[in-house]
Amino acid sequence: MSDLEVSSNTVIKVDVQEKVPLLKAIPLSLQHLFAMFGASVLVPILFKIDPTTVLFFNGIGTLFYAFITKGKIPAYLGSSFAYLAPSFLLMSQGYDFQTIQSGFFVSGLAFALVATIIYFTGTKWINKLFPPAAMGAIVTIIGLELAPTAADMAGFAVGGSNNPEVTNMTWVIISMVTLVTVILCNVLLRGFLKIIPILIGVVVGYITAYFMGEVNFEAVQKANLFVVPAIKLAKFDTTVIMSILPATFVVIAEHIGHLKVTSSIVGRDLAQDPGLHRSLLGDGLSTAFSGLFGSVPTTTYGENIGVMALTKVYSVYVICGAGILSILLGFSGTLSALIINIPTPVVGGISLLLFGTIATSGLRTFIEDQVDFSKSRNLILTSIIFIIGLSGITVAIGPVSLSGMGLATMVAIILSLLFMLFDKLGIMNEPQ
Template structure:
């Protein structure tokens, strides 16, 4: 019991890190936020079961499927068709998981050089910069600065108890500051119910839904690979080898299948939570699993979920600046440790194209940039040595 209480703040950090993005997807698509939280928690637990607890990652709502989900749920009022589309996504994941196991990930990994991996890792963090700064922090810059300063101070100069939970400490201090400023509104908690159960929808098979969602799985799998590269840098262990990228894909596919049946969106590994890992240097999967259990409870308890939703966007932006920046720095570190030669013109072009496409492309920029970087690296000749 004592150990569980000690890990509770560490798990709460991960809950706050994923909460905003995970809840935003159902708000944009018409899905139920409570069901989405329950699905993310159960999906994460299933993912950890499949990967044998060797991949400390949290699975939350994928942004890649917002457009088709909004089309079938909000516009066409056909949640059953959306479920069918998401089930097809899980099937694509299963098929590629089997393919990776048959072919062997080593062949896949050899095709992806460090000059591509490094900048892809960086743009995973940098692509979230606009969300952290323009969307969230800019709503109230003073709140964001107080939150960021508190998190940094706790991480560097705080007592040991705070150094292991700097993100949570920053959020609490930022929240209290925002509360004093009159920027926190929790009035809805009084009117919300205590228990809210997900509304289940049976799949209604639709070729249009399947055609609009299944191909997007190829994009999210590339993003998953990028996230695993980030995780490898953080924990200094290659999870694509053990438990293997095939297991990771299968776990993600199973999480998406479960989420679809519960009325949630597609699931994907979260860069936000990778930032928490990098910041705290605590890589225990038990802590992530604790966050998953908390997410399930929040999805079922309406009043508690409403209070957490009251955390101002500026507080989220303040910690986001730190978390996303840590991920970007990891990519630079990877290139340094891999001794990538940036005096080589071809290497410099690869990095340049990945950065600009990854940050500039409004939709699926990470996947587009990864493919572009690989094509340049493998198809263009290297004449710098001639």
């Protein structure tokens, strides 16, 4: 009997390479698409480029990533936020998006170069740079630093861009109805319905938003049924490339953190099999391809990791299904407009739970790797990373600003290197 056919109180789990029947794979793929949609589409909107083109390349990148990683890592590649700051600075200086694409392309190649280095040198040095005491904290920060974003989208007044001044009670009601629906589906439903709580939550939230006057179908009615993704070749510029390149290392750190979370969720070390080098290579080549032909850089998505943690459906076939749907949306103006039309508070209600599951996955690292906080190095690493990552401190390095998880990762690397040096010199006052 397939895991999807279990209807008792047994915990439903669909493993990474387990195939799922088509009629059940479609709704499972749809909820992954809904989970990443708000954030992934926001990036092209900020860049003032066509979201359907970005959706098309996100889908292509997801399928390519699955191929490079031999179908062993369930990961959706969505639009990356890490490149916004240097890109906006360049745009303020008069550079157009096609020229900025050259920076994305070279950044993807830099990803591939790091992947090649790891292939020849192995991952032991990565484990030393990011011991469990550091990685657990970094992964937790990935979820916690997104908390204000989720609260903002849910309608609460937390100083965000959607509703910066006062609590929007209409949005709060919609987001809470969505969140409660997902929670109740998760703890009360059984069988197949138990593993599509997010999809059910989106539908219920969408209907609630419609009756509360927060849905306008005018854009859907005006959209063309069929569109062609806008392909625009990058224009190369050295200044642009050098300005955007440093952001690569922030995304690499984020990627490693996401892979660690995914490994914890699926119960196997994906950095060893199929290998961190394959994961970085897949993401890097996807970013290079997207940048070369008119889209934005790609990255693994915490929202989709949250979906897997919540539903215990890890099938790469489901993720690839989301990638295929994303490609189809790239050709359908009507369908794209319909999904882009999902009200912000609906996404906010779901995100309140998804981002929390990412943070919890980081805390699991401390337990599963038996991190000993009686050792000073572990206590210091975790404490400093938490405070730096959640303090709001921003450090500017040229056109690149580091904050949150990115800055915490850089601090973790520096501290780990310092402790390694002290170990080599034999001056540490406690064993490793």
